[in-house]
Amino acid sequence: MKITSKIIVLLMSVLLPMGFAGCSDDDDDMPNPGGEEAPEFVLGQESLKVKIGPENKVTVDIKQGGGEYDAFILDAKVATAEVTDGVIKVEGLANGQTFLMVSDKYNRYRKLPVRVYTVDKIQLSHESFDLSTLLGSSETIKANVILGNGGYEIESDNSAVLASINEAGEISVTATSKKTEFTANVTVTDCTGLSASIAVTVKSSLEPFSEEDLAEIISNDERGYFYDGNPVKCRWNGAVFVNTITEAGKNRYGWDYYSGYNMYFIDFAGDKSVGEKSDAVFSCKSYPYDINEQPVTLKIIKNDGTNLWGIFSYINEEEEKLYSGYFCDTVETSE
Numbered sequence: 001m002k003i004t005s006k007i008i009v010l011l012m013s014v015l016l017p018m019g020f021a022g023c024s025d026d027d028d029d030m031p032n033p034g035g036e037e038a039p040e041f042v043l044g045q046e047s048l049k050v051k052i053g054p055e056n057k058v059t060v061d062i063k064q065g066g067g068e069y070d071a072f073i074l075d076a077k078v079a080t081a082e083v084t085d086g087v088i089k090v091e092g093l094a095n096g097q098t099f100l101m102v103s104d105k106y107n108r109y110r111k112l113p114v115r116v117y118t119v120d121k122i123q124l125s126h127e128s129f130d131l132s133t134l135l136g137s138s139e140t141i142k143a144n145v146i147l148g149n150g151g152y153e154i155e156s157d158n159s160a161v162l163a164s165i166n167e168a169g170e171i172s173v174t175a176t177s178k179k180t181e182f183t184a185n186v187t188v189t190d191c192t193g194l195s196a197s198i199a200v201t202v203k204s205s206l207e208p209f210s211e212e213d214l215a216e217i218i219s220n221d222e223r224g225y226f227y228d229g230n231p232v233k234c235r236w237n238g239a240v241f242v243n244t245i246t247e248a249g250k251n252r253y254g255w256d257y258y259s260g261y262n263m264y265f266i267d268f269a270g271d272k273s274v275g276e277k278s279d280a281v282f283s284c285k286s287y288p289y290d291i292n293e294q295p296v297t298l299k300i301i302k303n304d305g306t307n308l309w310g311i312f313s314y315i316n317e318e319e320e321k322l323y324s325g326y327f328c329d330t331v332e333t334s335e
Contacts, residue, residue, distance in 0.1 A: 136321025
């Protein structure tokens, strides 16, 4: 399209910074050099949404004006405008945002925001998620945009559920479970304002070890003690393993350094057969842990006559978090 002197004037007038606003924000009426009374210049749209493709051209609705209309798209990579017999049509070329500048014979112009898109809806890989974690633990689940126009933003209506999205439309949703089940709606919006949501339900589990976890624990017969997913070892030379009977008549497993200066103790009543044990407590002084006789649920999960394997857990009520540990040691009491 030939760029007339009017369009050059229009282009110069919009070189100053301007937001993506409606046609009324920055309209300008040049003086009428002919002195004749000019009709009001009114467009019927505040903005244009244009789907990519020549078959999807959008006609600009000129309600009133002085005629001899001209038009110009500021970003020719996003869209193009054509004027035929006074009718202005806009064709979308690539996803994005730009402006359409329209003028009449009185050198008045109107500015229309233009949003160009590819698809008419957003489609996500998931409509809902059930996110289940150990009580007080965090987990991240993934989803992605299957259909959309790019320029994505994401929002969660619950601050306990965090959501993010990258330019490729890959979605991450992270939450930490609580005692009480809770929900969130995570909404993805593209550059054209289209949106779709994922309904997220967050639940807690009080089972610290899966069947796969238990199988892995009993597959290793090396003497060792673990807590909160980490091995716990004395940082000092001279620590000794403990497998004894306490003055209270309980079984005690663990290790000790310098009579409790550093230590890891599991005490429980009853025998060492497979099953849940009563009156079990856990104590640990080894950086960063400082735990003293914390009541726990303890279960011996295997006893092959030579070694035994135990697991334990408890809930920190203040933190609303489940903690757990496990150990492997010899069955026979050491002297």
